[in-house]
Amino acid sequence: MNAFECVRRVYRADGCRGFYRGMSASYAGISETVIHFVIYESIKRKLLEAKAPPMDDDEDSSKDASDFVGMMLAAATSKTCATTLAYPHEVIRTRLREEGTKYLSFFQTLTTVPKEEGYRALYRGLTPHLVRQIPNTAIMMCTYEFVVYLLNG
Numbered sequence: 001m002n003a004f005e006c007v008r009r010v011y012r013a014d015g016c017r018g019f020y021r022g023m024s025a026s027y028a029g030i031s032e033t034v035i036h037f038v039i040y041e042s043i044k045r046k047l048l049e050a051k052a053p054p055m056d057d058d059e060d061s062s063k064d065a066s067d068f069v070g071m072m073l074a075a076a077t078s079k080t081c082a083t084t085l086a087y088p089h090e091v092i093r094t095r096l097r098e099e100g101t102k103y104l105s106f107f108q109t110l111t112t113v114p115k116e117e118g119y120r121a122l123y124r125g126l127t128p129h130l131v132r133q134i135p136n137t138a139i140m141m142c143t144y145e146f147v148v149y150l151l152n153g
Contacts, residue, residue: 032086039078075141076134088122
């Protein structure tokens with residue numbers, strides 16, 4: 001099947017609406033990133049305020065190991081909070097993808113899973129997900145901060 005056949009098949013089956021199927025789940029997925037950055041920037045600001053004594057304009061700020069550790073902890077904390085809050089979205093997306101006949105839409109899945117399996121089912125698999133995500137995010141955010149530091153001179 002080529003791309004044109006795929007487009008034709010989707011249009012025949014669902015009309016124009018078929019091209020936008022799954023968009024609500026994608027929009028909900030943005031929430032984890034937004035939550036992560038809001039918490040990260042808030043923690044980072046608090047760390048910098050706690051560390052920074054009043055400086056003269058002539059004084060140059062420097063980065064040290066405590067900045068690195070602080071940024072890693074800020075990234076790990078913010079990612080843990082964001083992932084925990086937004087994790088049900090991942091479960092719902094997986095259910096929609098893997099069990100498409102039982103679950104028809106994002107919101108239908110969001111109500112069906114807790115009814116049938118309890119609210120804990122929305123957090124099944126969270127621990128391995130956090131074990132994978134936290135180190136990755138901590139390294140990524142420290143790299144980001146280091147690149148910003150280098151670019152600012």
